[in-house]
Amino acid sequence: MAMTNGGGGADPKRPRRRSSGGKRRPVSVVGVLGELLITAGVFVLLFLGWQVWLNDIIEGAAQDKQAQQLSQTWKAGAAPAPPKAVGPGTPVVGVAPGNAQKFGILYVPRFGQTWERPIAQGVGVADVLDKIGVGHYPGSAMPGAVGNFAIAAHRHAYGGGFENLHMLHVGDHVYIGTKDGWYEYTFRDIEYVKPNQVNVLQPVPMEPGVAPVDRILTMTTCNPFFSTAERMIAFATFDTWYPYAEGAPPEIATTVDQVG
Amino acid sequence: MYGALWRVLPGPWWVRAIILLIAVAAILAVCVFWIFPWIQPYVSPPPPETVSN
Numbered sequence: 001m002a003m004t005n006g007g008g009g010a011d012p013k014r015p016r017r018r019s020s021g022g023k024r025r026p027v028s029v030v031g032v033l034g035e036l037l038i039t040a041g042v043f044v045l046l047f048l049g050w051q052v053w054l055n056d057i058i059e060g061a062a063q064d065k066q067a068q069q070l071s072q073t074w075k076a077g078a079a080p081a082p083p084k085a086v087g088p089g090t091p092v093v094g095v096a097p098g099n100a101q102k103f104g105i106l107y108v109p110r111f112g113q114t115w116e117r118p119i120a121q122g123v124g125v126a127d128v129l130d131k132i133g134v135g136h137y138p139g140s141a142m143p144g145a146v147g148n149f150a151i152a153a154h155r156h157a158y159g160g161g162f163e164n165l166h167m168l169h170v171g172d173h174v175y176i177g178t179k180d181g182w183y184e185y186t187f188r189d190i191e192y193v194k195p196n197q198v199n200v201l202q203p204v205p206m207e208p209g210v211a212p213v214d215r216i217l218t219m220t221t222c223n224p225f226f227s228t229a230e231r232m233i234a235f236a237t238f239d240t241w242y243p244y245a246e247g248a249p250p251e252i253a254t255t256v257d258q259v260g
Numbered sequence: 261m262y263g264a265l266w267r268v269l270p271g272p273w274w275v276r277a278i279i280l281l282i283a284v285a286a287i288l289a290v291c292v293f294w295i296f297p298w299i300q301p302y303v304s305p306p307p308p309e310t311v312s313n
Contacts, residue, residue: 027264035261046288050296051304123310130306137310152310162309198311221309228307 052157052226059159063133067105067118068260074179078244091144091215091241092180096136100127104143106134106151106161107175107182107252110168114259117161119176123152130154133161137201141215143176143183144241147203150218155225155232162221165234166190174217174236175252181243182252185217185236192223193231200233214238 097103104119122128123135134153141147153161168174172187193200200220203212215238223232242249248256269276 027261032261043291046291047296047299047303050292051300054292055296055300123308125306125308129309135310154306154309158306193311195308195311196313198313200311220311222307231309231311233311 056157056160059130059157060161063117063159063161064114064259066102066132067116070102070105070118071177071256071260074177074244077179091183091238092243093145094142094178094180096138096142097121099138100124100132102132103136103178104134105177107177107255108168108172109175109251109255110172111164113255116255116259117153117159119151130158133159140201140218141203141212143178143217144215144238146215147212148201148205148216148218149176150201150220152220155222162219162232162234165219165221165232166223168234173239173249173251174219175249176217177248177256179244181241181246182249183241184239184249185215186239187234187236189235191233191235193233195228195231197231200231205233205235 094103099122100120102118102120106117106119108115117133119134119136120128120132121136121138123137128135129152134151136142137150137152140150143149155162155165168187168190170187170189174185174187176183176185191200199206199208200218202208202210203216204210204214205216205218217236217238219234219236220231222228223230247253266276266280269279271279
């Protein structure tokens with residue numbers, strides 16, 4: 001990079017072929033300082049590229065991998081005989097595990113046919129959102145339960161599970177897989193709120209004190225990109241569920257089969 | 261600095277270029293696998309993503 005430059009014409013002794021720099025060795029302080037500053041600038045740019053792009057891909061792949069492993073565990077541990085048809089409409093509701101324990105997989109066909117992320121209990125940044133991907137708000141309902149199943153994930157970098165949350169179309173399906181089966185929700189709308197507006201997590205979002213009747217899925221993430229100024233809240237409502245023994249819903253069957 | 265480095269390296273230009281390429285690759289690897297993850301929490305802490313009081 002800095003191999004040209006240097007001596008130029010000041011080389012009276014003898015013409016050297018590789019005269020770049022020539023005999024001129026006085027290292028100027030300004031020159032070295034300049035090169036150090038350029039190096040520092042390149043380092044910062046590399047870090048940014050790593051942060052928003054390369055590491056995002058690396059961590060996203062690692063989170064996918066965790067979801068696949070979880071899926072394999074369920075497959076291995078599944079009861080061979082189908083249970084007496086529980087039937088849609090009466091979903092089995094699991095019990096929330098301990099903090100940072102994985103219990104579910106999020107499938108969003110709109111995000112891609114191979115897209116999936118593991119869901120763990122808790123919304124700690126370091127232990128859940130960074131390392132696992134999607135976190136379940138403690139105290140909110142479990143998938144399929146009457147009330148509000150509320151989850152959070154990163155919007156940008158760190159594997160950015162909800163990077164494309166704003167791309168959802170009304171009517172898109174969102175699936176939560178657990179060892180009991182797959183819960184199908186339909187995306188309804190998005191709200192943009194202040195970070196302290198916790199009432200989106202209530203059993204009936206933004207309706208304090210109202211007893212829940214519906215089964216709701218709430219997804220929270222940062223908004224806008226690269227900012228924490230607001231939160232984007234995506235709401236979905238429960239449609240039906242597919243018991244594990246009866247196989248995955250058609251819309252995500254290939255994902256579950258091929259990716260896990 | 262870099263000019264001096266180029267002069268110190270042995271061999272014809274393409275040998276120096278190969279040495280430098282390997283060195284750059286090694287430095288990048290060290291950055292990506294150790295230095296960047298280490299400084300990330302200090303310069304760019306992950307945002308909370310959650311709603312909370």
